[in-house]
Amino acid sequence: MSRFHRPISAFIICKDEVAVLGECIESLDFCREIVIVDSGSTDGTLALIEAYAAQGYPIRLISNAWPGFARQKQFALEQCREPWCLSMDSDERLDPAAKAYLSAMPLDDAKLSSYAILRRDYLPGYGYQPAIVHAKAFLRLVRKGTARFDESALIHESLIGQGPVHTLPKGAILHFRNMSMKEDTAKTSAYADLKAREQFARGRRTTPLKLFFKPIGWFLKSYVGHRNFLCGVPGFIYAMMFAQYAFLVEAKLYRLSLGDKAPPE
Incomplete structure:
Protein backbone atom coordinates (compact mmCIF):
# COMPACT_ATOMS: atom_id res chain seq x y z
CA MET A 1 0.00 0.00 0.00
CA PHE A 176 5.56 11.73 25.00
CA ARG A 177 6.21 13.95 28.04
CA ASN A 178 9.81 13.23 29.06
CA MET A 179 10.36 16.56 30.84
CA SER A 180 12.47 17.33 33.88
CA MET A 181 10.56 17.87 37.12
CA LYS A 182 11.36 21.57 36.85
CA GLU A 183 9.84 21.73 33.37
CA ASP A 184 6.89 19.54 34.35
CA THR A 185 5.97 21.60 37.41
CA ALA A 186 6.36 24.87 35.48
CA LYS A 187 4.07 23.59 32.74
CA THR A 188 1.55 22.34 35.30
CA SER A 189 1.47 25.77 36.96
CA ALA A 190 1.10 27.58 33.63
CA TYR A 191 -1.77 25.32 32.55
CA ALA A 192 -3.44 25.70 35.95
CA ASP A 193 -3.23 29.47 35.58
CA LEU A 194 -5.00 29.34 32.22
CA LYS A 195 -7.66 26.96 33.56
CA ALA A 196 -8.30 29.13 36.61
CA ARG A 197 -8.67 32.28 34.51
CA GLU A 198 -11.03 30.46 32.15
CA GLN A 199 -13.21 29.20 35.00
CA PHE A 200 -13.13 32.55 36.80
CA ALA A 201 -14.37 34.28 33.64
CA ARG A 202 -17.25 31.79 33.53
CA GLY A 203 -18.26 32.68 37.07
CA ARG A 204 -16.81 29.73 38.98
CA ARG A 205 -15.41 30.31 42.46
CA THR A 206 -13.66 27.99 44.89
CA THR A 207 -14.36 27.12 48.52
CA PRO A 208 -12.17 25.91 51.41
CA LEU A 209 -13.63 22.42 51.00
CA LYS A 210 -12.70 22.32 47.31
CA LEU A 211 -9.19 23.55 48.10
CA PHE A 212 -8.75 20.66 50.51
CA PHE A 213 -10.65 17.79 48.94
CA LYS A 214 -10.27 18.29 45.18
CA PRO A 215 -6.52 17.50 45.05
CA ILE A 216 -7.13 14.38 47.17
CA GLY A 217 -9.95 13.30 44.87
CA TRP A 218 -7.86 13.80 41.75
CA PHE A 219 -4.98 11.84 43.23
CA LEU A 220 -7.19 8.89 44.19
CA LYS A 221 -8.91 8.94 40.81
CA SER A 222 -5.60 8.79 38.95
CA TYR A 223 -3.64 6.51 41.27
CA VAL A 224 -6.36 4.03 42.26
CA GLY A 225 -9.30 4.52 39.90
CA HIS A 226 -7.15 4.70 36.77
CA ARG A 227 -4.73 2.07 38.15
CA ASN A 228 -1.56 4.13 37.81
CA PHE A 229 -0.37 2.38 40.98
CA LEU A 230 0.57 -0.46 38.63
CA CYS A 231 3.33 1.77 37.24
CA GLY A 232 5.25 1.95 40.52
CA VAL A 233 6.96 5.17 41.60
CA PRO A 234 6.48 6.82 38.16
CA GLY A 235 2.73 6.16 38.48
CA PHE A 236 2.70 7.70 41.97
CA ILE A 237 4.49 10.83 40.73
CA TYR A 238 2.10 11.05 37.77
CA ALA A 239 -0.92 10.93 40.10
CA MET A 240 0.64 13.50 42.42
CA MET A 241 1.12 15.85 39.46
CA PHE A 242 -2.61 15.56 38.79
CA ALA A 243 -3.27 16.45 42.43
CA GLN A 244 -0.89 19.40 42.19
CA TYR A 245 -2.70 20.67 39.10
CA ALA A 246 -6.09 20.40 40.84
CA PHE A 247 -4.78 22.26 43.89
CA LEU A 248 -3.20 25.03 41.81
CA VAL A 249 -6.41 25.61 39.86
CA GLU A 250 -8.36 26.07 43.10
CA ALA A 251 -5.63 28.20 44.71
CA LYS A 252 -5.39 30.44 41.66
CA LEU A 253 -9.19 30.77 41.60
CA TYR A 254 -9.03 31.93 45.21
CA ARG A 255 -6.33 34.48 44.41
CA LEU A 256 -8.33 35.76 41.45
CA SER A 257 -11.37 36.21 43.70
CA LEU A 258 -9.31 38.52 45.93
CA GLY A 259 -8.87 40.93 43.05
CA ASP A 260 -7.04 44.11 44.00
CA LYS A 261 -8.02 44.05 47.66
CA ALA A 262 -5.58 45.96 49.84
CA PRO A 263 -3.74 43.95 52.51
CA PRO A 264 -5.03 44.32 56.09
CA GLU A 265 -3.32 46.99 58.18
Whole structure:
Protein backbone atom coordinates (compact mmCIF):
# COMPACT_ATOMS: atom_id res chain seq x y z
CA MET A 1 0.00 0.00 0.00
CA SER A 2 1.38 3.40 -0.96
CA ARG A 3 2.13 6.14 1.52
CA PHE A 4 0.09 9.32 1.84
CA HIS A 5 -2.95 7.54 0.37
CA ARG A 6 -5.77 8.24 2.83
CA PRO A 7 -8.13 11.22 2.33
CA ILE A 8 -7.15 12.64 5.71
CA SER A 9 -5.62 15.99 6.64
CA ALA A 10 -3.62 15.68 9.84
CA PHE A 11 -3.16 19.05 11.52
CA ILE A 12 -0.64 20.10 14.16
CA ILE A 13 0.15 23.38 15.92
CA CYS A 14 3.68 23.96 17.14
CA LYS A 15 6.35 26.30 18.42
CA ASP A 16 9.89 25.14 19.23
CA GLU A 17 9.11 21.41 19.09
CA VAL A 18 12.18 20.14 17.24
CA ALA A 19 12.78 17.44 19.87
CA VAL A 20 9.45 15.66 19.34
CA LEU A 21 7.82 16.77 16.09
CA GLY A 22 9.69 14.35 13.82
CA GLU A 23 8.16 11.20 15.31
CA CYS A 24 4.72 12.79 15.12
CA ILE A 25 5.15 13.50 11.40
CA GLU A 26 6.49 10.01 10.69
CA SER A 27 3.46 8.39 12.31
CA LEU A 28 1.20 10.27 9.86
CA ASP A 29 2.68 8.98 6.60
CA PHE A 30 -0.69 7.51 5.55
CA CYS A 31 -2.33 10.96 5.43
CA ARG A 32 -2.74 12.73 2.12
CA GLU A 33 -2.02 16.08 3.79
CA ILE A 34 -0.19 17.23 6.93
CA VAL A 35 -0.99 20.81 7.94
CA ILE A 36 1.47 22.34 10.40
CA VAL A 37 0.75 25.77 11.86
CA ASP A 38 3.80 27.34 13.49
CA SER A 39 3.71 30.39 15.75
CA GLY A 40 7.33 31.51 15.61
CA SER A 41 9.74 28.62 16.17
CA THR A 42 13.42 29.50 16.58
CA ASP A 43 14.90 26.15 17.68
CA GLY A 44 15.25 24.33 14.36
CA THR A 45 11.62 23.22 14.09
CA LEU A 46 11.17 24.95 10.73
CA ALA A 47 14.28 23.32 9.28
CA LEU A 48 13.03 19.94 10.50
CA ILE A 49 9.67 20.47 8.80
CA GLU A 50 11.36 21.52 5.57
CA ALA A 51 13.54 18.38 5.70
CA TYR A 52 10.47 16.15 5.93
CA ALA A 53 8.79 18.06 3.11
CA ALA A 54 11.91 17.48 0.98
CA GLN A 55 11.52 13.74 1.63
CA GLY A 56 8.06 13.85 0.07
CA TYR A 57 5.85 14.27 3.11
CA PRO A 58 2.75 16.23 2.01
CA ILE A 59 3.31 19.06 4.47
CA ARG A 60 1.77 22.51 4.24
CA LEU A 61 3.57 24.81 6.65
CA ILE A 62 1.63 27.90 7.68
CA SER A 63 2.78 30.68 10.00
CA ASN A 64 0.21 32.24 12.30
CA ALA A 65 0.73 34.51 15.31
CA TRP A 66 -0.28 32.86 18.58
CA PRO A 67 -3.97 33.57 19.43
CA GLY A 68 -4.32 30.90 22.16
CA PHE A 69 -4.59 27.11 22.05
CA ALA A 70 -8.20 26.71 20.92
CA ARG A 71 -8.11 29.48 18.31
CA GLN A 72 -4.83 28.24 16.87
CA LYS A 73 -6.19 24.71 16.53
CA GLN A 74 -9.40 26.02 14.99
CA PHE A 75 -7.30 27.99 12.51
CA ALA A 76 -5.33 24.84 11.66
CA LEU A 77 -8.53 22.82 11.25
CA GLU A 78 -9.89 25.41 8.81
CA GLN A 79 -6.79 25.04 6.61
CA CYS A 80 -7.43 21.32 6.02
CA ARG A 81 -8.41 20.33 2.47
CA GLU A 82 -9.17 16.60 2.74
CA PRO A 83 -12.60 15.09 3.60
CA TRP A 84 -11.36 13.94 7.02
CA CYS A 85 -9.31 15.84 9.61
CA LEU A 86 -7.05 14.32 12.28
CA SER A 87 -5.99 16.46 15.24
CA MET A 88 -2.54 15.74 16.69
CA ASP A 89 -0.27 17.53 19.15
CA SER A 90 3.41 17.87 18.32
CA ASP A 91 4.45 15.68 21.28
CA GLU A 92 2.13 12.85 20.23
CA ARG A 93 2.48 10.00 17.78
CA LEU A 94 0.20 7.16 16.68
CA ASP A 95 1.19 3.71 17.85
CA PRO A 96 1.54 0.99 15.16
CA ALA A 97 -1.93 -0.45 15.83
CA ALA A 98 -3.70 2.91 15.50
CA LYS A 99 -1.70 3.76 12.40
CA ALA A 100 -2.54 0.41 10.78
CA TYR A 101 -6.24 0.78 11.57
CA LEU A 102 -6.46 4.36 10.30
CA SER A 103 -4.59 3.33 7.16
CA ALA A 104 -7.28 0.80 6.23
CA MET A 105 -10.56 1.74 7.95
CA PRO A 106 -13.55 2.58 5.72
CA LEU A 107 -14.21 6.30 5.49
CA ASP A 108 -17.10 6.39 3.02
CA ASP A 109 -20.04 5.83 5.41
CA ALA A 110 -21.88 9.15 5.42
CA LYS A 111 -23.46 8.33 8.78
CA LEU A 112 -20.07 8.32 10.52
CA SER A 113 -18.35 11.61 11.23
CA SER A 114 -16.51 11.42 14.56
CA TYR A 115 -13.90 9.07 16.02
CA ALA A 116 -12.20 9.22 19.40
CA ILE A 117 -8.77 7.69 19.98
CA LEU A 118 -7.32 6.47 23.27
CA ARG A 119 -4.27 8.34 24.54
CA ARG A 120 -1.51 6.92 26.72
CA ASP A 121 0.99 9.12 28.55
CA TYR A 122 4.72 8.53 28.89
CA LEU A 123 5.89 8.17 32.49
CA PRO A 124 9.61 8.95 32.95
CA GLY A 125 11.24 5.92 34.53
CA TYR A 126 8.51 3.56 33.32
CA GLY A 127 7.55 4.17 29.71
CA TYR A 128 4.09 4.44 28.19
CA GLN A 129 1.18 3.47 30.39
CA PRO A 130 0.20 -0.18 29.74
CA ALA A 131 -3.19 -1.16 28.36
CA ILE A 132 -4.44 -2.17 31.82
CA VAL A 133 -4.13 1.45 33.00
CA HIS A 134 -7.19 3.54 32.21
CA ALA A 135 -6.77 5.69 29.11
CA LYS A 136 -9.14 8.46 28.12
CA ALA A 137 -10.40 8.65 24.56
CA PHE A 138 -10.33 12.06 22.86
CA LEU A 139 -12.25 13.11 19.75
CA ARG A 140 -9.51 13.44 17.13
CA LEU A 141 -10.75 12.25 13.71
CA VAL A 142 -13.70 14.16 12.24
CA ARG A 143 -15.34 14.61 8.90
CA LYS A 144 -14.48 18.07 7.54
CA GLY A 145 -17.11 20.66 8.39
CA THR A 146 -18.73 18.67 11.20
CA ALA A 147 -16.66 19.80 14.19
CA ARG A 148 -14.92 22.79 15.70
CA PHE A 149 -12.98 23.78 18.79
CA ASP A 150 -14.55 25.65 21.69
CA GLU A 151 -12.66 28.91 21.29
CA SER A 152 -13.69 30.10 24.75
CA ALA A 153 -11.43 27.44 26.30
CA LEU A 154 -8.02 28.80 27.31
CA ILE A 155 -6.55 25.33 27.94
CA HIS A 156 -7.42 21.65 27.40
CA GLU A 157 -9.18 22.61 24.19
CA SER A 158 -11.14 19.83 22.53
CA LEU A 159 -13.08 19.20 19.36
CA ILE A 160 -16.86 19.37 19.52
CA GLY A 161 -18.42 17.17 16.86
CA GLN A 162 -21.84 16.25 15.52
CA GLY A 163 -23.63 12.96 16.02
CA PRO A 164 -22.36 9.86 17.81
CA VAL A 165 -18.66 9.51 18.57
CA HIS A 166 -17.12 6.10 17.84
CA THR A 167 -13.92 5.03 19.58
CA LEU A 168 -11.17 3.55 17.46
CA PRO A 169 -11.20 -0.19 18.36
CA LYS A 170 -7.45 -0.59 18.02
CA GLY A 171 -4.39 1.40 18.96
CA ALA A 172 -3.73 4.63 20.78
CA ILE A 173 -2.07 8.01 20.61
CA LEU A 174 1.21 7.99 22.54
CA HIS A 175 1.85 11.23 24.44
CA PHE A 176 5.56 11.73 25.00
CA ARG A 177 6.21 13.95 28.04
CA ASN A 178 9.81 13.23 29.06
CA MET A 179 10.36 16.56 30.84
CA SER A 180 12.47 17.33 33.88
CA MET A 181 10.56 17.87 37.12
CA LYS A 182 11.36 21.57 36.85
CA GLU A 183 9.84 21.73 33.37
CA ASP A 184 6.89 19.54 34.35
CA THR A 185 5.97 21.60 37.41
CA ALA A 186 6.36 24.87 35.48
CA LYS A 187 4.07 23.59 32.74
CA THR A 188 1.55 22.34 35.30
CA SER A 189 1.47 25.77 36.96
CA ALA A 190 1.10 27.58 33.63
CA TYR A 191 -1.77 25.32 32.55
CA ALA A 192 -3.44 25.70 35.95
CA ASP A 193 -3.23 29.47 35.58
CA LEU A 194 -5.00 29.34 32.22
CA LYS A 195 -7.66 26.96 33.56
CA ALA A 196 -8.30 29.13 36.61
CA ARG A 197 -8.67 32.28 34.51
CA GLU A 198 -11.03 30.46 32.15
CA GLN A 199 -13.21 29.20 35.00
CA PHE A 200 -13.13 32.55 36.80
CA ALA A 201 -14.37 34.28 33.64
CA ARG A 202 -17.25 31.79 33.53
CA GLY A 203 -18.26 32.68 37.07
CA ARG A 204 -16.81 29.73 38.98
CA ARG A 205 -15.41 30.31 42.46
CA THR A 206 -13.66 27.99 44.89
CA THR A 207 -14.36 27.12 48.52
CA PRO A 208 -12.17 25.91 51.41
CA LEU A 209 -13.63 22.42 51.00
CA LYS A 210 -12.70 22.32 47.31
CA LEU A 211 -9.19 23.55 48.10
CA PHE A 212 -8.75 20.66 50.51
CA PHE A 213 -10.65 17.79 48.94
CA LYS A 214 -10.27 18.29 45.18
CA PRO A 215 -6.52 17.50 45.05
CA ILE A 216 -7.13 14.38 47.17
CA GLY A 217 -9.95 13.30 44.87
CA TRP A 218 -7.86 13.80 41.75
CA PHE A 219 -4.98 11.84 43.23
CA LEU A 220 -7.19 8.89 44.19
CA LYS A 221 -8.91 8.94 40.81
CA SER A 222 -5.60 8.79 38.95
CA TYR A 223 -3.64 6.51 41.27
CA VAL A 224 -6.36 4.03 42.26
CA GLY A 225 -9.30 4.52 39.90
CA HIS A 226 -7.15 4.70 36.77
CA ARG A 227 -4.73 2.07 38.15
CA ASN A 228 -1.56 4.13 37.81
CA PHE A 229 -0.37 2.38 40.98
CA LEU A 230 0.57 -0.46 38.63
CA CYS A 231 3.33 1.77 37.24
CA GLY A 232 5.25 1.95 40.52
CA VAL A 233 6.96 5.17 41.60
CA PRO A 234 6.48 6.82 38.16
CA GLY A 235 2.73 6.16 38.48
CA PHE A 236 2.70 7.70 41.97
CA ILE A 237 4.49 10.83 40.73
CA TYR A 238 2.10 11.05 37.77
CA ALA A 239 -0.92 10.93 40.10
CA MET A 240 0.64 13.50 42.42
CA MET A 241 1.12 15.85 39.46
CA PHE A 242 -2.61 15.56 38.79
CA ALA A 243 -3.27 16.45 42.43
CA GLN A 244 -0.89 19.40 42.19
CA TYR A 245 -2.70 20.67 39.10
CA ALA A 246 -6.09 20.40 40.84
CA PHE A 247 -4.78 22.26 43.89
CA LEU A 248 -3.20 25.03 41.81
CA VAL A 249 -6.41 25.61 39.86
CA GLU A 250 -8.36 26.07 43.10
CA ALA A 251 -5.63 28.20 44.71
CA LYS A 252 -5.39 30.44 41.66
CA LEU A 253 -9.19 30.77 41.60
CA TYR A 254 -9.03 31.93 45.21
CA ARG A 255 -6.33 34.48 44.41
CA LEU A 256 -8.33 35.76 41.45
CA SER A 257 -11.37 36.21 43.70
CA LEU A 258 -9.31 38.52 45.93
CA GLY A 259 -8.87 40.93 43.05
CA ASP A 260 -7.04 44.11 44.00
CA LYS A 261 -8.02 44.05 47.66
CA ALA A 262 -5.58 45.96 49.84
CA PRO A 263 -3.74 43.95 52.51
CA PRO A 264 -5.03 44.32 56.09
CA GLU A 265 -3.32 46.99 58.18
